[in-house]
Amino acid sequence: MVPRYSRPEMTAIWTPEARFRIWFEIEAHATDALAELGVVPKDAAEALWAWWRTDPAIDVPAIDAIEAVTKHDVIAFLTWVADNVGDQARFMHQGMTSSDVLDTCLAVQLARAADILLTDLDALLAVLKRRAIEHKMTPTIGRSHGIHAEPVTFGLKLAQAYAEFARCRARLVAARADIATCAISGAVGTFANIDPSVEEHVAAKLGLTVEPVSTQVIPRDRHAMFFATLGVIASSIERLATEVRHLQRTEVLEAEEYFSPGQKGSSAMPHKRNPVLTENLTGLARMVRGYVTPALENVALWHERDISHSSVERYIGPDATITLDFALARLTGVIDKLLVYPERMDKNLNKMGGLVHSQRVLLALTQAGVSREDSYRLVQRNAMKVWESDGQLSLLDLLKADPEVTAALSPAQLEEKFDLGYHLKHVDTIFARVFG
């Protein structure tokens, strides 16, 4: 966790205090269920909640000090609770194993983290939609391979991003469901010492589903899928960030990250206005992706479990969710305040001397009966002249002057092929598909 790439709400999920609070709730709900079954006295469960209602501070250093002796975190916690609650606390954790607490707690933490990320995605989607509609009909050049292709609109670029993040949202909903399970099944998952109804009770109280079959631990394919999904979302962030970085290049400059008055782009070069936020997002995406493989390697635990996954999750649980939360919020801010320059888009669009319309001419020639091969040759030989003139020559002028072309198409027919509106006639259709 890097403080400068962290936001408080997400970070709070991963504090020791938060973890201990969830542990307590799991233990206390389980004790309720055990009391209901008659396994432990009802007043044992009540004693726990009575203490909890006093809103006790979690004394993390005290718990850590106990762990330093026992070398076991859950036992340390139980000991500390017993020190506070008194004798009745001894009925806590009956028939349970540490992983019942640890894995169910992780499920709660990841589910909460997913909820924040879903909220982040909603905010991003809202901003993307607003700005997409704002620039629905702002023409700009579409580029393949970094080379001018044909006109699109800036709104279309954002609509694409909207559709992509909407998919990411659906994937995260599925990934959340995958990890939001509760296991209270004992040392090897057989419920030997605890009735399955305890698990059902705790699951219901914590908003989780029941893990159908656990083996001391909740199976890690669930977590692997969760972190893999975060890696996909991070890659989509990188895609949109890369788009902004390209648009802000000196020679392109069709859009810019918002540049605040006090900001300095460079200690040496005062004119610099750099796309540092989106470059930063590119780096953050690398990190979130980097956490995918350790999560995948965590799946193949030995037999009913080994603990190798635990250290990995102490890193990537916080790091992946905190980083992605920050990145989504940063991207939302970038898009929200993005400076968009339609005049520059228009200037760039026209700088190639009309080359972007070459395909329409190609099609028109074909439809006028010229063979596809000949049509291609005719367009290409004129296009290449425009290309080599760096946009000083006009494709339309050259075509009008090419007798082989004019034998098939009249000047008026040629002119009609250079109409920008032609390219934008289905923008409504696409927007309807994306935004409904």
Added chain:
Amino acid sequence: MVPRYSRPEMTAIWTPEARFRIWFEIEAHATDALAELGVVPKDAAEALWAWWRTDPAIDVPAIDAIEAVTKHDVIAFLTWVADNVGDQARFMHQGMTSSDVLDTCLAVQLARAADILLTDLDALLAVLKRRAIEHKMTPTIGRSHGIHAEPVTFGLKLAQAYAEFARCRARLVAARADIATCAISGAVGTFANIDPSVEEHVAAKLGLTVEPVSTQVIPRDRHAMFFATLGVIASSIERLATEVRHLQRTEVLEAEEYFSPGQKGSSAMPHKRNPVLTENLTGLARMVRGYVTPALENVALWHERDISHSSVERYIGPDATITLDFALARLTGVIDKLLVYPERMDKNLNKMGGLVHSQRVLLALTQAGVSREDSYRLVQRNAMKVWESDGQLSLLDLLKADPEVTAALSPAQLEEKFDLGYHLKHVDTIFARVFG
């Protein structure tokens, strides 16, 4: 693609012939739709299908030879088709761009690959279910950290695997839906030169959904999610393979891969019977996982597209699906024919002098009024003696001889805690959860 880790049905999807056949279908269906719109003559579309109905061989070397000149695969293919079909072929590909063909083709190939993988998973699930039920009540020791914990059944191990692969199946269904989209939207996705209805027609004919917004290419977050899902499945394969490898260890030997009569385990050591299939699966899992990151890196294409994803997909499209198909089939074979040794399981289960029952005693002491701390101490001091005797001493005997223990629990009460059936009483519940 490594031939020895390939099966013919999956490999067939990725041959040049198969790709060209799909290309043709896309082009011909699109031409149908264009003819319906009146953009091209109806007999142009018919000419294509007429030729196709002659079941023409795909002359891959001829197409490659054309590509060597044009350096463009789709143009090479179209030229070859035109050479065969004749003049009417010039109406093909009207208003389309290469990626319309390439990306839609990839969608068809990945969807077909997913279908094979789903069939593979169904076969694996069937075998897991059969053998889980066969060994539903075969007791075996559950291990955490490689150390004996408490009894489970061998059927429970397989039920866990069943549940895990059932989750994998659901994930693959979702991933298949993610990549099964069709884009026929032209050079930058604006439908400038082709009506959206063409895309709808081709999608319907090929069993795909319409890509809501494409940018010459289908967005690669879809493929990233697909390959990430394959990586998760591979990790689950590694988990079950690792279990078999452990069970086959000389000192454990609770199960073995089937060993055929002609097989030689070692050129030097004739007695060796090695778990080579599951070790092989472990390696194959590493490969399928290794393809996840390139797929994630493919998402951030530049602007409306660059072609960096293409080379990656030429590798991982075949390699990930062919390897996973092979691995699933191999794992199915391993489980299907796995030699299971219940006697050895029983022998191992009993070798620790009853230590596996220590928790029950701990609980009984607690319930008899001994403090949790004291109970733990009492059990541990006797358990440690058994442990250090390498199972020569019996925990039950030692407990009966410990006055602090017998002050709380009678011999009969102690004996009752060493009943194996106690641990298996909820196996039915778990099987009902998993198999319904």
Added chain:
Amino acid sequence: MVPRYSRPEMTAIWTPEARFRIWFEIEAHATDALAELGVVPKDAAEALWAWWRTDPAIDVPAIDAIEAVTKHDVIAFLTWVADNVGDQARFMHQGMTSSDVLDTCLAVQLARAADILLTDLDALLAVLKRRAIEHKMTPTIGRSHGIHAEPVTFGLKLAQAYAEFARCRARLVAARADIATCAISGAVGTFANIDPSVEEHVAAKLGLTVEPVSTQVIPRDRHAMFFATLGVIASSIERLATEVRHLQRTEVLEAEEYFSPGQKGSSAMPHKRNPVLTENLTGLARMVRGYVTPALENVALWHERDISHSSVERYIGPDATITLDFALARLTGVIDKLLVYPERMDKNLNKMGGLVHSQRVLLALTQAGVSREDSYRLVQRNAMKVWESDGQLSLLDLLKADPEVTAALSPAQLEEKFDLGYHLKHVDTIFARVFG
């Protein structure tokens, strides 16, 4: 292995024939050493070489057919050799284990592959040096964050790449040494059944060093380091490829991949000249990087060995080396024939109205006694006007008209700060550092 990204010399290393030839040489050299020790008859060794001198074809299908029965590749090979050589062949492989052959063979293959890659790097370095010197003093704008910064030369860009690939070469030399070891140490590496002098003999004959301690297998940290090094080289390829892709963008167009006469950039847009080779290199780099993690996961084999590494190496041995060989050759070709446009570089350099000289003015103001903060403010306020004019205004003109500036610096002093030569005065120094 993808045929279109493969070159014959590297591919030849990985054919079954090549592998079997190396196997034979290992076995025959070992038999020589065993004969020298008196363990086997001298004519047994001679019989092997006598047969070998007949230059026998390797009958791969025959060997495969034997393996299909024995399910063991080395035994299959030995059987086939025995079928050809006759009775004397039974002395072959005395005291050896399969891995002695397999691992030493892999060492030979990887060393040969490294030699080809080193030759590739030498060719790339030669081209980079030639073109760096050619453009040593071709001014071009240096960019940080994609934004114009200060002038560099195109030769400096290539000198940087030269230095980077020279480092890559040194790393590959080290990685080659790491994997070029020979192990002939028997079933668990104890030389129980074979004298260490056999290993020494074979190592010397094959140009390998002796593995100091093996455990049936050569330790896989060596191979991990090798493939990690290939991953670093691939990343450096991506860096230079990305530079070319940027330079070829329509708005930048300072350099272009060579465009051959018959080539078609787009089936739809005849004017397109796309940086497809360097985009392709970007994708290939992703693949070679993707092989690093499986190689790292291969290190932790169980005990004296398991065979999980083997399947991984059947993929990445060929795939990583063949792909990297192809990529290096392709990059060499791109740089060799790169179309460089100095006029366009000059035009871009000057398009920002002199902003690239802003830092010099900042320094001059500081040196003239203005505080750093004030200097920054003065330069920035003028620079921002130029920036917002899209290069239509001249920074020099604005500064000359700013009284706060002219209070510190005279017009002549200001003009001197806009001299391009100022930026290039240390190019010689840097070239001397890089090229000696």
Added chain:
Amino acid sequence: MVPRYSRPEMTAIWTPEARFRIWFEIEAHATDALAELGVVPKDAAEALWAWWRTDPAIDVPAIDAIEAVTKHDVIAFLTWVADNVGDQARFMHQGMTSSDVLDTCLAVQLARAADILLTDLDALLAVLKRRAIEHKMTPTIGRSHGIHAEPVTFGLKLAQAYAEFARCRARLVAARADIATCAISGAVGTFANIDPSVEEHVAAKLGLTVEPVSTQVIPRDRHAMFFATLGVIASSIERLATEVRHLQRTEVLEAEEYFSPGQKGSSAMPHKRNPVLTENLTGLARMVRGYVTPALENVALWHERDISHSSVERYIGPDATITLDFALARLTGVIDKLLVYPERMDKNLNKMGGLVHSQRVLLALTQAGVSREDSYRLVQRNAMKVWESDGQLSLLDLLKADPEVTAALSPAQLEEKFDLGYHLKHVDTIFARVFG
């Protein structure tokens, strides 16, 4: 950074204070060199050092507060220093760019981190050597595929680990040299505003070499190689950790992690003594490996630099080095205090009824004139009976009773083949190779 997996010395390298101290030294040394050149007043440099000699506390919150306004960390730092030093501080940073400070600082930090890791490796090597010598002749079964193969010694296992970590050490020395370079070359690396002698001076003072050609930044292939090397070391850690985990399995129990008196293995099962340290190391290895790919992705910065690498390095700079430092120290502790059970090793070695000697018999039969195929068949048919008896039958007895065997080998000859010493005769040779 996870506190529980962190050690103070390594952590101290990565604090803001440490970073700012290095920044100051870079700036002050550079000012010295600038003063020497006459670019700035000598008393400006002296003023900086005079303040530094007062051992001023670094006021991190104050610097952060300035950065919150300027959004630029180096400018914030320079401003804070100027606030403390006074007017003379304005000569600091003349002609430099932020990356000169940041990248040279990172080089110092990584070099210091490497020094700690080298010390860690030395400690690990010393422990491995001591315990290898201690158990040089402790026989134990060698295992391939987890199956008993032939005898080795426990010392040989540790000697192998020693050789592996000695290689890791050599790689880290090379990787340290790769990143320990100094760049003070200005905004785009041309030394336009700063003489190369400044870089040489700072490099010499900080124990770095000069970066031959930088582009505002030090090229990231250096860092990629560094982090890839850490990933290899982590994988070697995983290998040895996995060995310990296997040896501690209940059924094997040939060695155990030291178990301290107060320690509790399980909250539920008091008898458990789990290899939690080495399982933990397995997880930590996954994390260090996971940082390799982001480091590789950092190489391809855009043009002369973008800042995407920076966020990645804020994570992996500390996380990879701190985690690896902790892991090396933990592994050293595990090996140092490892409980080794030679009697259990002996028991396991003998439990297979002499199967481990099967190869010697195979060889003896061959040498007695039996064909290889027949020898294999004879040994295998007896070995299989032993195998199936779970070690109750004796291979020697069965062979003595097999007429086809005794036709070739006398009982005395057979008995001689079952001598353990035969397998250990070259242990001295191997130790001499490894330890010299």
